[in-house]
Amino acid sequence: MLTDLKNSRSKQFLLLFISFLLLYFFVPEDENSLLWRLPPLLKGIPLLINNFLDNLMFKWFTIPIWDPDWQMYEDKPLFRLITRSISDFLLFLIIFIREIFLGGLQTIGSLTGDSLKAYKWVYLPALPWTAVVIGLFILGYKLKGIGLALIASLGFFYVSIFGQWEPTMETLSLVLVTAPICFVLGLFFGILGYLNKKVETSLQPILNVAQTMPHFSYLVPILVLFGIGDHAGAVATIIFATPPMIRLTILGLKKISPEVVESGLMSGCNRFQLLFKVLIPTARRDILIGVNQVIMQCLAMTTIAAFIGAKGLGFNLKVALNGLKIGKAAEIGICVVIIAVVLDKLSLAWANKQKDYFANLNFYQRNKAFIFFVILTIILAIIAYFSAFFFDKGFNYLYLIPFNKGLTIAPILDAGIDWIWETFFYYLNAFNKFLITYVLFVMRDAYLGMPVISTFVLVMGAGYIIGGIRSCLIVGALILFIALSEYWNRALITAYMATFAVGISAILGIVVGSICARNEIAAKFILSVCDFFQTFPSFIYLIPVILLFGITDTSVMIAAIAYATVPATRYTVEGLRSVPPALQDAGSMSGVSNLQRLISIEFPLAFPHIMLGINQTVIFALFMVILGALIGTEDLGQIIMGCLSRPNGAGIGLTLGIFVSFICLAVDNLIRTWADERKKLLGLN
Amino acid sequence: MSQLIEEKNSTPVIKCESVYKIFGNNAQRLLENSNGQVDAKTFQESGCIVGVNNASFDVMKGEMMVVMGLSGSGKSTLLRCISRLTEATSGNIFIDGEDLLSMNNKQLIELRRNKMGMVFQSFALLPHKTVIENIAFPLQIKGMTTQDSMSKALEMVELVGLKGRENYFPRELSGGQQQRVGIARSLAVEPDIWFLDEPFSALDPLIRKEMQDEFLRLQGVLNKTIMFVTHDFDEALRLADKIAIMKDGIIEQLDTPDNIVLNPATEYVKKFTEDVPREKVLKIESIMDPYDSNNSGSKQVSKDAIIETLAESILNSKEVLTVIDNKNQIVGSLNPSKVIKVIFGK
Numbered sequence A: 001m002l003t004d005l006k007n008s009r010s011k012q013f014l015l016l017f018i019s020f021l022l023l024y025f026f027v028p029e030d031e032n033s034l035l036w037r038l039p040p041l042l043k044g045i046p047l048l049i050n051n052f053l054d055n056l057m058f059k060w061f062t063i064p065i066w067d068p069d070w071q072m073y074e075d076k077p078l079f080r081l082i083t084r085s086i087s088d089f090l091l092f093l094i095i096f097i098r099e100i101f102l103g104g105l106q107t108i109g110s111l112t113g114d115s116l117k118a119y120k121w122v123y124l125p126a127l128p129w130t131a132v133v134i135g136l137f138i139l140g141y142k143l144k145g146i147g148l149a150l151i152a153s154l155g156f157f158y159v160s161i162f163g164q165w166e167p168t169m170e171t172l173s174l175v176l177v178t179a180p181i182c183f184v185l186g187l188f189f190g191i192l193g194y195l196n197k198k199v200e201t202s203l204q205p206i207l208n209v210a211q212t213m214p215h216f217s218y219l220v221p222i223l224v225l226f227g228i229g230d231h232a233g234a235v236a237t238i239i240f241a242t243p244p245m246i247r248l249t250i251l252g253l254k255k256i257s258p259e260v261v262e263s264g265l266m267s268g269c270n271r272f273q274l275l276f277k278v279l280i281p282t283a284r285r286d287i288l289i290g291v292n293q294v295i296m297q298c299l300a301m302t303t304i305a306a307f308i309g310a311k312g313l314g315f316n317l318k319v320a321l322n323g324l325k326i327g328k329a330a331e332i333g334i335c336v337v338i339i340a341v342v343l344d345k346l347s348l349a350w351a352n353k354q355k356d357y358f359a360n361l362n363f364y365q366r367n368k369a370f371i372f373f374v375i376l377t378i379i380l381a382i383i384a385y386f387s388a389f390f391f392d393k394g395f396n397y398l399y400l401i402p403f404n405k406g407l408t409i410a411p412i413l414d415a416g417i418d419w420i421w422e423t424f425f426y427y428l429n430a431f432n433k434f435l436i437t438y439v440l441f442v443m444r445d446a447y448l449g450m451p452v453i454s455t456f457v458l459v460m461g462a463g464y465i466i467g468g469i470r471s472c473l474i475v476g477a478l479i480l481f482i483a484l485s486e487y488w489n490r491a492l493i494t495a496y497m498a499t500f501a502v503g504i505s506a507i508l509g510i511v512v513g514s515i516c517a518r519n520e521i522a523a524k525f526i527l528s529v530c531d532f533f534q535t536f537p538s539f540i541y542l543i544p545v546i547l548l549f550g551i552t553d554t555s556v557m558i559a560a561i562a563y564a565t566v567p568a569t570r571y572t573v574e575g576l577r578s579v580p581p582a583l584q585d586a587g588s589m590s591g592v593s594n595l596q597r598l599i600s601i602e603f604p605l606a607f608p609h610i611m612l613g614i615n616q617t618v619i620f621a622l623f624m625v626i627l628g629a630l631i632g633t634e635d636l637g638q639i640i641m642g643c644l645s646r647p648n649g650a651g652i653g654l655t656l657g658i659f660v661s662f663i664c665l666a667v668d669n670l671i672r673t674w675a676d677e678r679k680k681l682l683g684l685n
Numbered sequence B: 001m002s003q004l005i006e007e008k009n010s011t012p013v014i015k016c017e018s019v020y021k022i023f024g025n026n027a028q029r030l031l032e033n034s035n036g037q038v039d040a041k042t043f044q045e046s047g048c049i050v051g052v053n054n055a056s057f058d059v060m061k062g063e064m065m066v067v068m069g070l071s072g073s074g075k076s077t078l079l080r081c082i083s084r085l086t087e088a089t090s091g092n093i094f095i096d097g098e099d100l101l102s103m104n105n106k107q108l109i110e111l112r113r114n115k116m117g118m119v120f121q122s123f124a125l126l127p128h129k130t131v132i133e134n135i136a137f138p139l140q141i142k143g144m145t146t147q148d149s150m151s152k153a154l155e156m157v158e159l160v161g162l163k164g165r166e167n168y169f170p171r172e173l174s175g176g177q178q179q180r181v182g183i184a185r186s187l188a189v190e191p192d193i194w195f196l197d198e199p200f201s202a203l204d205p206l207i208r209k210e211m212q213d214e215f216l217r218l219q220g221v222l223n224k225t226i227m228f229v230t231h232d233f234d235e236a237l238r239l240a241d242k243i244a245i246m247k248d249g250i251i252e253q254l255d256t257p258d259n260i261v262l263n264p265a266t267e268y269v270k271k272f273t274e275d276v277p278r279e280k281v282l283k284i285e286s287i288m289d290p291y292d293s294n295n296s297g298s299k300q301v302s303k304d305a306i307i308e309t310l311a312e313s314i315l316n317s318k319e320v321l322t323v324i325d326n327k328n329q330i331v332g333s334l335n336p337s338k339v340i341k342v343i344f345g346k
């Protein structure tokens, strides 16, 4: 009996589940019982963080600085000076780029003093939007060909004539400033991590937490340290988008075959030469894919950074959503999607472009496209200048279509939504009510009625079965942090929503994935659909669901499911497609049916990879559930959101962010350990 | 003066004295405790892997030493110790009489830039550089100008027969062509010592044969000091001046090709040579008898000829042949029955 238990994992899990249920039903609900809820011993942590930040910002290491206005020395804390100068620097860059697209002379003024501004004739015009569109066409053509050229230019053409040019350029300027910074930082730390094992091991946990912390929780402490505005948004974006670059750099460098490194050594390279002439160029492709990731993450974060005052599409989107102007929001959402797709395609094309060493070109041939662009820009600027006389009311549509002066389809969208509401109201509402009363609330109550001891038995037991005592302790410690805080109940609500979303996403993803993996074309198709849905920021998913289900938990759940199904599907398809054809043939030869083959050969082999997909699904679902606070949920996300407008929110926001990250890490630990073990058993690597 | 040259010629280009390489954390300590008596099994139990076990040998100028052995027997590790891509755990290595292991990084880089060249099994070309750039790379690292390095590289391209493909990227070349680039790159700096770690094993048999011929031709022209790792005994026989056979890090036998075939020192070496067609290895010299003027025909054969090449004419001649050396001096006689014995019997 006991040995039986030792060998069979499913029996172990059964036993675990039974003990979980027993504890669940027999531990009474009693606020004073340790078995029911742990006391909030770690209540003080947010306060500690606040005090720490306070000290850092206002008291720590003050140095006297000459204040010209007051004509005296004033003590200023060093850290504040540092954050200030970072802010100023970022702001300068952002505004500089903005002025290229939108016009103005603030940056020039700041360099030359105000003297220039005094002259009326000094007016720095922006690039006409037509020139930017043409520029994108040329760029797209040069990078890949006519297809990309059309996508890029038509996308921005759309953005312009729909009157979103200004917010789009504001967002773009944020991306254009933050992405290169992220790239440089990521490359630097990646190389450091590759060269030095110690750096890598100490980077790893930081990266883990940074990549699993919900976007919002970054925002609050940044608000404290950097204030509100575009620069704060830029800082948040940089912190958010640098980790994947570091990861990919380390990964790319590690992938280089040792023989290539040795061949470099045998050529007599010193360390410097080895790094810059052998290692980095060899890892070029991975590094460039990192750049693509960085750009996409930057775009995603700049939209969310609207909450700490970053201008641009995100800000307008937030306003539209707050005012429940769904049609308007959808219109902006479409712009975000378009920009995401264009940036994604352009950067991927750039990453995949091979340098042409053959050609022995002269200056003109090499810079043909650029020269072309400059000439066209001048022509278009002249046209724009003269066209000013044709348009009345002071708007020059060939120069810049002002915000809200373009075409709009918002009324049509709104009418469409009204129509949907009127026609399907009964069904939608019935579905919504049913889901909320019979599924979601039941589940929520079940989670809230869970004694803390049974939660721990379940989680740590699973840890023990999967990864032995080590996993058991890691997972236990991660969860203990949350259990000892005031927010356990909130965390349970977050957990219930995430579980629900993950459950459905996993089933959907695996089913759709396995159907599509049967067939080469279907697999390709579904993967590109996944690519498409992964391009745009999570924010966007909320728009259509609010449109259909209003401001309810159902909306959040459906957005989370839609968002989290993407990785489940992708990994299922990839996992199944990577099963060696020889094994499939062997299966077919031994006369199994298609379904049998799927269940007995392909699934077990693809299982580890699919599990990694589920891991992603969990993280995605949690992110979206937290983001659901925008719509109004009652979980951790709501409090994190709330912190943004609270004077002392930083401590709580950061703590809760770390809690969410801990939930992710606990799940990650279990799934990864399991997947790795399966992989080893199957001899895959 | 001539004395000096004599002396210089007699210092081996590569000299190894009881070189050990043991992988693992406490390798150094374990080795010190074992007094040079390293047993792979006991070391493995304490978590160490023996790569090279007490290797001592000399390679003279212009000599080609082939290293053979089963997979994991430590061939690559030995080569990497001598090129100092890994640090030997103990022992001494001298390159042209200079102590390799005590060199600092700068000296090592100098040595590699000027004296050593290496060809890798998986080619190890830089994927972002073209053929010509790959070949010019070590020259540029050395500090040569682009102009000079390119013209030198172009020479190398011609030498390995890749003219017309200078601007291809490695991924646009076949395996054999890539390895030619690898060879050209390792030769570009005109090294005295040439390491080749299974350079042809990733190639298919036809191209391998072609590359071996090419290699022999190059060696005929260049006359370098070579350490060559291979799995292929035929290859070893075709190329080697002497062969080292390794097992579990130990050099079981280090000898000339015919001695290895005729007098294997251990069972392991014997297994290695069992399937080798002897007529392909042995020279006439190894089966001739002392010269007997009464019993010798007029037909002459050279003592350095490989048996296989002359087998047909010897067997047709029916009479005993006279064996001569390269100065046309008579050194022995050869009975055709011996040839029959080599080819058909044991």
Ligand SMILES: Nc1ncnc2c1ncn2[C@@H]1O[C@H](COP(=O)(O)OP(=O)(O)OP(=O)(O)O)[C@@H](O)[C@H]1O
Pocket: B023, B024, B049, B050, B051, B069, B070, B071, B072, B073, B074, B075, B076, B077, B078
């Ligand atoms: N970096 C390393 N760390 C630990 N052990 C190593 C390392 N490199 C090689 N070894 C071990 O040293 C032994 C000798 O390896 P080596 O690569 O020299 O074999 P080889 O004779 O070249 O084999 P092959 O013919 O497969 O190339 C092997 O048991 C190998 O596992």
Ligand SMILES: [Mg+2]
Pocket: B075, B076, B077, B197
């Ligand atoms: Mg080897």
